[in-house]
Amino acid sequence: MKLGSGLQRAQAFLIVATALYRASHLMVGLVAVVQHHRHRPVSWAVLAAAVACSVLVYGTARARGWFNGRTVWADVLVTGCALPFAAYLWGGAHEAPAIAWVMVLGGSSSAPAAVVLDRAQAVLAVALVAVTHALGYSLVGAAMAVTAGHLNSVVSSAVLGWVFWWYLRRQGTLLDTANEKAKEAEAQRARYAERIVHHRALHDTVLATLTAIAGGGVDANSEQVRSRCAREAAYLRRLIQQSADADAYPEAGAALEEAVRAAECLGLSVSAQYGEVPSVPPEVAAEVAAAVTEALNNVLRHAGTGRAYLTATGRDGRLVVTVVDRGKGFDPELVAGGLGLRSSVHERMRGIGGAAEVESVPGEGARVELSWPA
Structure with missing residues (x-):
């Protein structure tokens, strides 16, 4: 993706930042599966589905220059809402430590949702993830502190993502405005220099000829x-x-x-x-x-x-x-x-x-x- 305007640079940075955020959660999931669930095919399938959603969301964003709302919604519904229940129902994750990695991974879907979707849709997406995860932790009998801490992480990820995007977008717009003003100032200087060139040419040619004729010398x-x-x-x-x-x-x-x-x-x-x-x-x-x-x-x-x-x-x-x-x-x-x-x-x-x-x-x-x- 070519970097052009300040806004495009802000978009590119946010794509990379949220992609790294997701990559860190995928690494947590990989370590958890290798250490504790290596003999459970469903756990590998859950991790593979999360990787596929991540490739879809960030691959599309990289190709287009910005996120696509449909792929972000797909990520919310699959990674954020469906995979925790899949791990519980078919992956044997019936305890809080066993399902925690899926919850952490699903929680990262709230960040791109807050960035890309409009306000109403973003609130709905984050609420769906939060409700799903609250229900999932209740099914495995997790302590209230664990559930509250995780929900705080889901909401905080969304809020921080939105704040970063608001700031970067504002700075990008200011940079574009400054660049446009600089280009206009340069164009004005060039036009002024061109006028000076024409003025000198007129002085040395047309004016000199008219002056000579008017003076009667030719x-x-x-x-x-x-x-x-x-x-x-x-x-x-x-x-x-x-x-x-x-x-x-x-x-x-x-x-x-x-x-x-x-x-x-x-x-x-x-x-x-x-x-x-x-x-x-x-x-x-x-x-x-x-x-x-x-x-x-x-x-x-x-x-x-x-x-x-x-x-x-x-x-x-x-x-x-x-x-x-x-x-x-x-x-x-x-x-x-x-x-x-x-x-x-x-x-x-x-x-x-x-x-x-x-x-x-x-x-x-x-x-x-x-x-x-x-």
């Missing part, structure tokens, strides 16, 4: 200024488009945008679309952005076109980035050994546990898809 109609304005307008459009989604994923969004802007500075026009980009570790975002940079550089150097199209989104929990151009294309078999594709794209993605897929046909452009994880 010819607003020149090809160089118009080209720069077009690139920065595209940047503003992407910034507005991704603000609702990518702002929550600053590592991937900022890294990809930096790759796009670097390509635009070299003269490539990039139409970028950002969907619901999943959150990825910073090192993964950096490597994916580097692979994107190489893919865009290949468009610049080899595609014979001045435009590329980039999309970034989440698909089945994975980050998927696609770079497409409508240039002259190529035969992937002939260029598969090229340094750019092999080292800067394929090997880079494999190094972070991702994958790269390149599709192209001469005369029909190219498509590079990067995915993480693979």
Whole structure:
């Protein structure tokens, strides 16, 4: 069972604690049978039934992550109520010392019942065990002190189990709340850092261009200024488009945008679309952005076109980035050994546990898809 939230950890701890409690009672039963009832098959059968119930209750709890109410009720009715009468009727346990081990073993069923069942059912289950054991001790003529002491043990086990579960559940919930607050605080810090990055970029690009034009120091109609304005307008459009989604994923969004802007500075026009980009570790975002940079550089150097199209989104929990151009294309078999594709794209993605897929046909452009994880 994987340990996740604080509540899940509390549940796992209580399963182990009550299982050890039951194991100690099973050991008492084993010692008693070996020493005093080894020649009585019914005693062995009673012990085997208790072991089977224990495996059912705790095996199911271990597999599911928490107890199952039906198996707990089965344990109460069999281990807590039926086995003492079986030992008395068919196992020859007609004296208090002879039946005590069965009573002790059955009493341990009250702990998981108090933990798992709702209040009314828990009270009923503990009452059934207590009444059964009181009747069993009366049948063998046990002293009142013995009966009272055992009933106190049954009730105390239930109360202690409930108190432990209440405390652990409360602490687990508090831990989960604290973790959620810490995650939200970290997300806010990341969003603030992302805003600072965009503010600096706007200051160094759009604001600088507008200031230069307003000051009259440059010819607003020149090809160089118009080209720069077009690139920065595209940047503003992407910034507005991704603000609702990518702002929550600053590592991937900022890294990809930096790759796009670097390509635009070299003269490539990039139409970028950002969907619901999943959150990825910073090192993964950096490597994916580097692979994107190489893919865009290949468009610049080899595609014979001045435009590329980039999309970034989440698909089945994975980050998927696609770079497409409508240039002259190529035969992937002939260029598969090229340094750019092999080292800067394929090997880079494999190094972070991702994958790269390149599709192209001469005369029909190219498509590079990067995915993480693979």
